[in-house]
Amino acid sequence: MSSTGVSVLCGIACELGEGPAYDPAADTLFWFDILGRKMIELPLATGEALQHDLPVMASALAMVDHARQLLVTETGLQLRDRNTGDLTMLQEVETDRPNMRSNDARVHPCGALWLGTMGKAAEEGAGAIYWFYKGELRCLYPRITIPNSICFSPDGAIAFFADTRENRLYRVACDPELGLPVDDPILTIEGNEMAGGIDGSVVDAEGTLWNARWGGGRIDAWSSSGEFIRSIDMPASQVTCPVFIGHDASRMAVTSAHAGLSGQAREADSDAGRTFVLERSFNGRFDPPVVL
Template sequence: MKPETVTTTVLDAPACLLGEGPAYDAQTDTAWWFDILGKGLFEHVFATGRTRRHDLPFMASQLSVIDAERQMIFADTGLFVRDVTSGNLTLHTAIEADNAATRSNDGRVHPCGALWMGTMGREAETGLGAIYWFYRGELRQLYKNISIPNAICFSADGATAYYTDTPTGLLMRVATDPATGLPIGEPAVFHDTRATGGGPDGAVVDAEGCLWNARWGGGRLDVYGPDGAVRRSFGLPVSQPTCPLFVGSDAGRMLVTSARKGAPTTEDRAGTTLLLGLPVRGRHDARLALV
């Protein structure tokens, strides 16, 4: 399918070496995202159009809203509670803290409040990572021998989870318990992307059950229906988009992060964070259930 043209706006923020993990707080109309390699957390307030960078003491890649005062940061050694006002970080749950070869990568909150999150090798070593489930203080490993976990997202009813191990090129689907977010049965292939160029990266599911997937190295955003068929594809001005997210009070706009490291030197917008000029019927992620 030939990608459609979509207008884009670059947010007023520095380009990221490896932009990833966009999150949105509807109560404050604020978007958050990371530069994993740059050890930074960005905060963009839409009302003012201003972006603030928060330096981090570690690589981190995913943020969940707990409540108005607290966030959960998924970092290279585990989960840290972040105080929104002060920025103070407190370790909550260690994850692979004894393995210096791995770091955090993709993650998203299930509609019930459970968090799925994936680790990977710092040099993307084959099979060094895993996908975990965290809910009300309990941590479980769901899948092991993962190289680059991505595309973690869920249907609105909480009955389906999606994920990928990017080098395989396979988007996977598995039934989940809506009450806990735990998988039921074995995963199956949702869509085989290997013939279409680029690798499947971050993803999110809209209000109609369609999955929006960033294509690392493919410079586009692909949209899959609930049946796994490609419905639309949108070309982007970055070759390495990393993750899409619905933003706005009505989740009617889409934000996409990207990476500068490894992109062509002639690519002016590499690593920028984009707003797409495309109306969408999105939905917001649930808040993390901590207790």
């Protein structure tokens, strides 16, 4: 395990930092403090972070075009005007269940969005994973407690997802043109064999899956078939999700959280909630815009 080349990218300490998304056209990183109802915007050229207050909990973001972003929120998918910050509901999701919120999400190479929901108190089996593409919403996997690790192989033929509560990661064959599953999920990583829970993941251009281990304080690299490759030690115990950043996608940003830590534990974990950068030569790639 190594921590070489890991540093704090942004000192804002999020209660529940999640959903990092990088816009290569603007060279800007976005992420969320879900419980704080904030979106954070960090232009890498300046390093000066902006915090945007939100009227709802939001957990993830997808690029649309130069003028709009798609936010995954507790009430559904909302379009955000990048100039004004105004939100417009595009697709309601579980609005009849006020105890629910959104969690992990990522865009498939074809432009379809997979997104997860969960109970605000992490109620057992209350959540689900959905597929959204060209205005159509489908529930793919119900009875998920904490949906995480939604990510895809570079060719779009494999999707990955996890339920952090059961600490297992699955892969499933997909139609590369639609981003829909074409087979049953296969258990790929049994997370209880290592300390920490399976949280957010991203797949690089070579097909390696990089996973943030909540409570484990590290980023783990796995092959697409579930073979462990290596770990990178992180400065905070509750890391949540990685994303590739920089013009060549060679660096990695990682969000974290201080939610649930006692005063003593937070004092010992002084960087909890901050966002980090791994200055390594990753063979990363960028998520495409979502197709509305």
